[in-house]
Amino acid sequence: MALTLEYFYHHTQSKYQLCLLTPTANLDRLISWVHLVEDRSNCSFLRGNELIITTGMETAKPGELLPFVQQLADQHACGLVLNMGPYISSVPQEVNDWCLAHRFPLFAMPWEVHIADIMQDYCNEIISEKRTQDLRTEALEHALHMNISEKDIPVLEGFRGCFLLVSDQELSFPWYAHVRMGELFYYASVTLPSVPKEAHCGVSEPVSSPYSLPVQAKHAGRALTVSRIRSESLTHFRNIGLYNTVLAIDDPEVFAQAEKLLSPLTDPALRQTLRSWLEHDGSIQAVAQELFMHRNTVNFRIKRLRRIFALDTALQKTELLLAFYMEDVRRIMASDE
Template identity: 30%
Template sequence: MSITLNQLCSQAETKYQLRLVAGRDGLDHLVRWVHMVEDRDVPLFLHGHELVFTTGIGQKGNGWLLDFVKNLQKAQAAGLVVNIGPYIDFIPTPVITYCQENRFPLFTLPWEVRIIDISYVFCRRIIAAEENELTMAQAFRRILEGQDKRDSQAVFDRAGLPEEGNYTLLQLGLFDDQGQALELELAGQALDQIYQPLARARYPTTVFPLEQRLLAVRRNLSKNELRQLLQQLEAVRARLPQGFYLHIGVSDPGAGRSAWPRAYDQAGSALQVALMRQQFYSIYCDCGVYSLLFAIHDPEILRQFYSRTLGPLLDFDHNNHTDYLQTLRSYLEHHGSVQETALSSHVHRNTINNKMKAIKEILHTELTDEDRMNYLLAFHIANMESQRKAVQISDSGPF
């Protein structure tokens, strides 16, 4: 669902005399569907992001409108269209003021215009927007799979994403507190909230679901605009329902649509790094050694490196119920400082010295600079593989 109220109502002012009375700042609200509501008590069947029409039939006067609008906003409706006529002859000033102050779009529609005509057009546009999302996802998947690009190119041209330009891709995922990916179909309001900052983009933005993530394709995105977008999304993240955690991976800019497959992989890798580091977002250029490791698409290469490097220590721990693997990790993370390693482990430094002596014997190493680099790299591989499995790294090994 990615059509805004502004997009939905374009050209409606001329054709249907639909007039915006207040709440212009809320025209970026997303619209899920259109509903007729005549009961002053907002019904429970509103799920949020509906554009509501009302004629006021069955009501006396227009004094009830203010409470009605307040309840619509609480229900997270996208906006209200009031059919001006025999039941509501004008919009009271307090209603206009409230809508203006609260970014709640309020429209009027002449009685001569049949609601069924305009609602029919709006519903078709909403359905078309949903179908466009599906078409975009299918076209993008064809590009990733290296299939015939001619049909895909036509889809992207119509979407305002020409071949020329620098493109940045963002992968946005919703996860639970254990780092498990949540199905987008079940995200509901959380998903709608995430769409909104993307819909306000200055440059053409295409957002569609792909592989249980949202993919945002942005053209000519500057560093400052990216920073502002991430700030807006972080504000949304803070308002998500309990149990929903948003994480984002951002690719490096790439020239033209031919760079999309690589940018897609980069954004996915950056998203995994954000999860590993328990960060809100990660940009591919800031991923360090992980940008190299994720570029190795054969996992067997990584598994073999890990096995050759840390396998003997992993086996020793398993057979002798020791914690040498964790000790080595802590030692390396503290830059070889026995004192810092002892403090973090809450043991005496002599204990660490004895453990490190045993570790060197098991691994047949003097822990030269090159050795330390290899062991750190192996631990990074373990982190990466564990994140791919969405489990926590432990001394039992990631593979």
């Protein structure tokens, strides 16, 4: 369970009489802790993702509240709760406008609500969730190393229905469990992230049992490789096609044979045309559209290719397409060395 600002707000809105002053704010932010801050000089000690509460004793003095809010945002605080009372009787319009413009979560809470109560409630749940997360992380790590113990099973049962994701960059989204192994980040989640353009992520099919996790991790890893080949941010395992076959091959001799098969193809234009023709199952029209050329040009190139390769049977075509895919995989693997 991801302890986000949205989670706490919807579960405790009535209990603590919280009022969201910025309805368009991004509440999908993880909360790491809750702090009472009354002095701007203490903002530099924040580590990020903290929910801040202030009574305004010092922070609401004339000209102080807006710079305080801006500094909290710079320190990546996940939101601010204003304890309305003797120090803050109303929210300055400039503060409200800035928070709305920057989608910064701003809440109001009545003076009658005890700050100690909300802090204890939130922090206890954060600590409890951290312990649970540690158990999930340990169990997921054991599963990825194919070393599942009996005590891991009850924890891993909670992974049913989750996707397993593998990314080459750390992602920020509500995950169920998270492990870093080497340069890769593994996530179990029921939701899919918004992946930055510069990152690559592979997604498995939903986990059906704890013992399927190692297989799903392998599948997600293959999808990650294909996402890099295709320059996609996110690729599902179910969509990788023949790459699944290629990525299951670990014999260097097979890759050498594939390279030899394509070796007569020295003309880049012919190479591009053949690959497109194979991927489009021999459709001249589809090749012409993809490569932005006239059908006659495609037909001419295919005639030239038939003088180099046997292109009459499905087996011959599949061998050539596999060779192209193996070339892709070899290129990616070489870039990792």
